[in-house]
Amino acid sequence: MLSQVLQKTSEILSTLPKAETDHFLASRTLPYPVQKQLEKFLEKGEAILAKAAGYSIVGKRALALITDRDLYSNTSILKSLSFTGIRGGLTAVVLELFEDIRFFTEKIHTPCIDYDPRKPLTSYVNKALEYSEASELPFILRIPLYSPAHAETETEHVERVSPRPYFNKHWLRPYRWNIIASRTLPKCIEDHKRNIKVLEELCEELELNQLEEKDPKKVAIVSASCSREAPEDETTLILAFMNPLPKKTIEELTAKAEKITIVDSGRLYLKEKIRLDKATVKKVEKKYEKTCGGCPFPYLLYAIAKALDEINEVGVVCTDTNCHVITLST
Template sequence: MSEKVIMLGNEAFARGAYEAGCKVSAAYPGTPSTEISENIVKYDEIYSEWSPNEKVAMEVAIGASISGVRALASMKHVGLNVAADPLFTVSYIGVTGGLVAIVADDPGLYSSQNEQDTRAVARAAKVPVLEPSDSSEAKEFVKFAFDLSEKYDTPVIVRSTTRLSHSQGMVELNDRIELEDKPYVRDFAKNVMMPGNAKGRHLVVESREAALVKDGCNFPINKVEYNDTKIGFITSGIPYQYVKEAFPNASVLKLGIVNPLPKKLIEEFASKVDTLYIVEELDPIIEEQVKSWGIKAIGKEVLTVQGEYSANLLRKAIGGEKLSIALPAQAPNRPPILCPGCPHRSVYSVLSKLKIHGAGDIGCYTLGAVAPLSVVDTTVCMGASISTLHGMEKAKGKDYIKNWVAVIGDSTFLHTGINSLMNMIYNKGTGTVMILDNSTTGMTGHQDHAATGKTLKGEPTYAIDIAALCKSVGVNHVYEVNAFDTARLEKVVKEATAIDDVAVIITKSPCVLLDKTPVSKQYRINPEVCMKCGMCMKPGCPAITKKENGTIVINDTMCNGCGLCETACKFGAISPVQLR
């Protein structure tokens, strides 16, 4: 009898890859997809790695597929942008061993800079997309995706969302299928995408699309539920759960393949219901195609293109119900903040004091944009801080950026920042780049990267020397500074921004959450000496608060002894207390 266990969606995706006989997995950590690789690493039968970025991860998986084994690449939706270059071309090439990409979208913007819809990218790339609705389907759809990939000679995307990736459900475990490696056959016309070959392969892609449209009508991952035919829903993924909760008696066509759409199946369903609704989060990808076929349907006229859906939202928008559910009291907002003892806070305190503007990047350090630090002025995407600063200089001149720095983390620098730094050097920039090296990929839960000295499996490996790397591409002014040595850091920032040349400042202090040893030292405020000036509160440490009477105190349950507050106090009112 098969074992049944409760799994996160991401855990189930990993299990699906294992059971499907996948042999190679590559990814760059990005919420909400990170836990896929963190679970795949538990299966020794699969080689798994953190790649420097999603483009590299996709290319590693492509190479494995071409060599004849099943391969997986995992990423979040904005990571697909980075991987788009190889994805669009491997759509023409096709596969040898099955090639699957799991891409996790983020409706509701829980941890992302936009809400883009992976299905739109996949349509442009002419790549099939499967969309599971729970953990059980997450596992099974990955297995089906590998079979589909090999049958139709195509990469396949399995689309997730934050809700699916981070929700739990019952999953039935099955044995792994052991597949013989497919033999590699040299095929110049298929695998070398020069223009002459690509023209021929484009015809193959269009033929494949037509076959999937026809055959998709019979795929077992699509489900038709005929109940009350006065109202029918076409939906997929997590929205299916909301539809079933809000309208349990309605007829439903649950699509497992959402690109390309199974046209005849949809036409048949639409013909049997009186009123047809299309329920899909984010863009009207299904809706626009269905309406283009002359089918009357209701979708974004009543539903939003923003954020996550819910059963209550559907009841209100479609059922016209007034919500009678007792809503909980409004909870106070809890905006994200840098942790007590975070080295980024120390760096931003110096930059704030010097009135330096920050061209920002994607990571924990993006929080330097909010009060009271308010240093980061721009944030676009990973690696963009250096490039945008360079663009400012070329637009306004080198004097314009004397009070600007580009701020980027160690993992993000290796992701795409290094390319931007090379561009700054090559095109004779003079900007100052600050690499906030906290020895981890902090924003997604402390994953290792190429400069930490450990692989995804935790095995020791060569650690990239970031300072030496910067020097190797032509940076003549490289400084390494302890993030909490604020006096030296202030001096270095002044010096670096004054010179007419590219400078890199690497602030080195590990993420406070990496150190699991008990706190040995904390700080206390002497109320008899404290002048209540508030200078210690300027960095915004959540451990320091002001009472109604103006007294400033340090919360001993939060203080981890970084000492930044002591540095800020000019009256000697803050001193350390040894705990052990």
């Protein structure tokens, strides 16, 4: 069977249209037939987040791994959950490929944490789940593609909490999961305000946000994903909480500072929200390309999958998380 697959794979690779492969080499995007064939190996982000929302509603912890485009297609789910609340922790780990998602999370009233690539990703996931449970709100963990995750060790793991799942349509408030009722009933409005207040207190904590004290007259405010670009000789506030921002902490640090530096990426969210005229802004540019031109791996995966189809064999194609897989998921 293996020899048949290899022979078929070779034949299929040799028949790929030259025009499309040339286009791929020039534009660094995958040929259409390759994209369509590989799509079946990837579950849509909308389905992933919908399932995670269902788990969190019945009291289970849930983690969804999606891209920024998947996030935009799930606006209604996240916006609804911000009013109905959730019973279990829900964190959407969003790989940011194209657009700065922080402005968007603010519009849909969803808390957003920026990932610090110097730290273990599991610690951020665990804290985001805890914060989500404390505030009864879904959380978004932003991971720009140019900030690769810190390598895990054997002692690091995502904490599993497994309460018995059950659905109660009137849990702690009447018509809990009715979206319209959750935005109009006095009890629902009161609960929503309480959740926001809890969130505002959490964002001031110096656990994910990190303060490195040096020269108090020189202050740098750095988004967590840009932590590697932080100035070495200045008092540095590494901000993980993006929405909401820890305004009290920022005001206290900048009140007496003579020099203020803002280090950020994307659409310079921190510059827009902090609005300090005397601040110097340093933008960290993205250092990646969507797909490396000439990469043979997508073609190979496409050809193997098609070969398995043609010889009527049920096969499973396993891949590692290369950049083309990330690209295809969008």
